[in-house]
Amino acid sequence: MSLLELHGIGMEYGAIRALAEVDYAVAEGEIVGLIGDNGAGKSTLVKIIAGNFPPTRGTMHFDGRELRFRGPEDARNAGIEVVYQDLALCDNLTGAANVFLGRELRRRVAGLSIMHHAAMARRARQLLAELKSETRPEALVRSLSGGQRQALAIARTRLAAAKLVLLDEPTASISVRQVAEVLDLMRRIRDHGQSVIFISHAMPHIFDVADRITVLRRGRKVADKPIRATSPEEVTALITGAVERA
Amino acid sequence: MMPGTSEPPPVSFTRLRPASWQRRIPQTQTAYVGIAFVALIVVIWILAPVFLTPRNLLNISKNFSFIALMSLGETLVIISGGIDLSVGSVCALSAVVAMMLMRFFSATAASQVPGATLALAALLALALAALIGLVNGLLIARMRLSPFVTTLGMLSVARGMTYVLTQGRAQYPVGPDVALFTRFSNGAVLSLPTQLIYLLVLAVLMALALRSLVWGRHLYAVGGNAQAAALTGVRVPRVVISVYLLSGLAAGFSGVLIAGWLGAAPANLATGYELRVIAAAVIGGANLAGGVGGAAGAVLGAALIEVIRNGFVLIGANTYWEEVFVGVIIIIAVLIDQLRTRRVF
Numbered sequence: 198m199s200l201l202e203l204h205g206i207g208m209e210y211g212a213i214r215a216l217a218e219v220d221y222a223v224a225e226g227e228i229v230g231l232i233g234d235n236g237a238g239k240s241t242l243v244k245i246i247a248g249n250f251p252p253t254r255g256t257m258h259f260d261g262r263e264l265r266f267r268g269p270e271d272a273r274n275a276g277i278e279v280v281y282q283d284l285a286l287c288d289n290l291t292g293a294a295n296v297f298l299g300r301e302l303r304r305r306v307a308g309l310s311i312m313h314h315a316a317m318a319r320r321a322r323q324l325l326a327e328l329k330s331e332t333r334p335e336a337l338v339r340s341l342s343g344g345q346r347q348a349l350a351i352a353r354t355r356l357a358a359a360k361l362v363l364l365d366e367p368t369a370s371i372s373v374r375q376v377a378e379v380l381d382l383m384r385r386i387r388d389h390g391q392s393v394i395f396i397s398h399a400m401p402h403i404f405d406v407a408d409r410i411t412v413l414r415r416g417r418k419v420a421d422k423p424i425r426a427t428s429p430e431e432v433t434a435l436i437t438g439a440v441e442r443a
Numbered sequence: 444m445m446p447g448t449s450e451p452p453p454v455s456f457t458r459l460r461p462a463s464w465q466r467r468i469p470q471t472q473t474a475y476v477g478i479a480f481v482a483l484i485v486v487i488w489i490l491a492p493v494f495l496t497p498r499n500l501l502n503i504s505k506n507f508s509f510i511a512l513m514s515l516g517e518t519l520v521i522i523s524g525g526i527d528l529s530v531g532s533v534c535a536l537s538a539v540v541a542m543m544l545m546r547f548f549s550a551t552a553a554s555q556v557p558g559a560t561l562a563l564a565a566l567l568a569l570a571l572a573a574l575i576g577l578v579n580g581l582l583i584a585r586m587r588l589s590p591f592v593t594t595l596g597m598l599s600v601a602r603g604m605t606y607v608l609t610q611g612r613a614q615y616p617v618g619p620d621v622a623l624f625t626r627f628s629n630g631a632v633l634s635l636p637t638q639l640i641y642l643l644v645l646a647v648l649m650a651l652a653l654r655s656l657v658w659g660r661h662l663y664a665v666g667g668n669a670q671a672a673a674l675t676g677v678r679v680p681r682v683v684i685s686v687y688l689l690s691g692l693a694a695g696f697s698g699v700l701i702a703g704w705l706g707a708a709p710a711n712l713a714t715g716y717e718l719r720v721i722a723a724a725v726i727g728g729a730n731l732a733g734g735v736g737g738a739a740g741a742v743l744g745a746a747l748i749e750v751i752r753n754g755f756v757l758i759g760a761n762t763y764w765e766e767v768f769v770g771v772i773i774i775i776a777v778l779i780d781q782l783r784t785r786r787v788f
Binding site for chain 2: 285288289303
């Protein structure tokens with residue numbers, strides 16, 4: 198039984214078919230690359246999994262239960278976290294504040310529920326240490342590099358103990374060295390037992406880190422195979438349609 | 444360490460970081476405005492020794508408390524990334540309504556209970572001010588109207604209502620509780636003016652709330668990146684509504700206090716105060732882009748403006764220059780902040 202299983206997912210916006218009959222599965226502790234040209238249906242699929250909107254048809258199972266998301270909060274509560282391309286961080290807050298944003302630790306003092314700064318700083322430092330990131334939790338996010346920001350965003354998902362993490366173009370617009378850092382982060386959260394869906398245009402990054410690759414073209418899944426059983430050339434051909442299906 | 448006595452200490456890059464007080468204090472606009480404030484006081488004191496007499500300081504602290512109180516609320520709004528232009532009008536409306544209600548309740552059974560006419564009048568006036576803030580907040584957070592336009596409209600509505608209710612005539616505190624009203628609004632505790640005490644208590648409460656409550660953290664998050672805050676589960680509309688409500692409440696409270704200080708609530712009370720209030724908040728370090736600001740800054744900014752005003756009078760300088768000077772201070776304060784935080788590309 199896979200962690201996430203989608204069966205016959207279809208999505209239509211009016212007359213436009215964004216996804217057709219997509220079967221999709223993610224096993225536990227697996228990094229799955231999701232690739233496809235613009236308009237292939239990647240973001241639609243991600244948004245369905247993240248609970249942004251329900252599919253027109255098809256069923257989803259997560260962790261053995263059927264899913265009916267009414268909104269992103271349901272997905273988060275079920276254990277699915279999305280790291281958005283723009284990272285959804287607040288520049289004016291510290292790293293620790295961002296990791297805990299919306300999930301602040303509190304303690305009661307004189308009947309008032311106040312934030313537990315020390316505990317949050319400690320836990321954030323611990324999470325970042327687990328990810329082997331050098332990000333300082335007390336530094337303002339404004340002063341951090343792209344890779345360090347990714348580390349914070351990923352630490353957020355660790356805090357939530359998410360079982361499945363969706364990373365939307367995490368290696369876009371960051372430097373080569375930081376890309377290596379981010380790919381390492383992905384391996385680490387996989388080693389901690391989290392599953393990762395890695396959405397990217399960057400073929401080398403997917404081939405570097407993913408265990409499996411899924412290719413979408415024009416709303417259909419045209420390939421889903423172990424990374425070792427394919428090649429960048431074949432995937433390129435699948436994306437462009439030079440090869441119909443593999 | 445003496446050379447040659449032991450091995451050199453290991454290279455530690457953490458030592459390159461400035462000490463924690465260095466990293467904190469001069470890095471915020473509030474901090475260097477504070478330093479400028481102290482310098483200014485010294486200069487004025489040298490030029491006009493009468494400045495530091497208790498009598499003059501008392502005057503200053505009363506004058507600036509009204510603006511500073513409103514500036515506390517305004518700072519909350521500015522932290523959220525918005526602006527509240529209606530504070531001056533809300534201040535006036537609340538003041539005249541409080542006076543009219545005092546008159547009204549004096550003719551009812553409430554006049555038999557000591558303090559009742561004052562309590563009812565003041566609470567209802569504050570409730571009205573909070574309600575106006577709530578309407579601002581609802582329009583901005585739920586209907587997605589621009590804060591500038593919404594509160595500009597409310598500036599006009601509240602000022603207009605002030606004139607409609609009073610027909611342009613000043614309102615005076617009347618009834619059995621006038622003496623009590625004066626004591627609460629313009630009295631002294633331990634020789635400190637009550638206005639200043641209200642201000643300091645509220646400023647401390649606000650600073651604590653911003654630092655320790657989840658609400659405070661969420662407010663900064665909303666101002667920093669509202670979309671990110673919403674994605675992480677922060678209830679953005681609720682936070683936004685709360686700050687406009689508090690800003691209205693602060694303006695209303697200030698209005699009631701001004702009425703007590705003046706012994707009257709003219710219909711044109713606090714006209715144009717919104718600009719002074721915003722100026723105080725901005726000088727104190729609140730950033731109109733959102734996400735930055737604090738209670739200390741609001742108090743400091745208001746105090747700075749009042750000290751300049753007072754200094755001009757005491758030194759005998761041409762007071763027409765005062766506004767020019769305040770304007771220059773505003774620009775310099777944000778200019779320094781801009782230069783300090785400018786990114787190196």
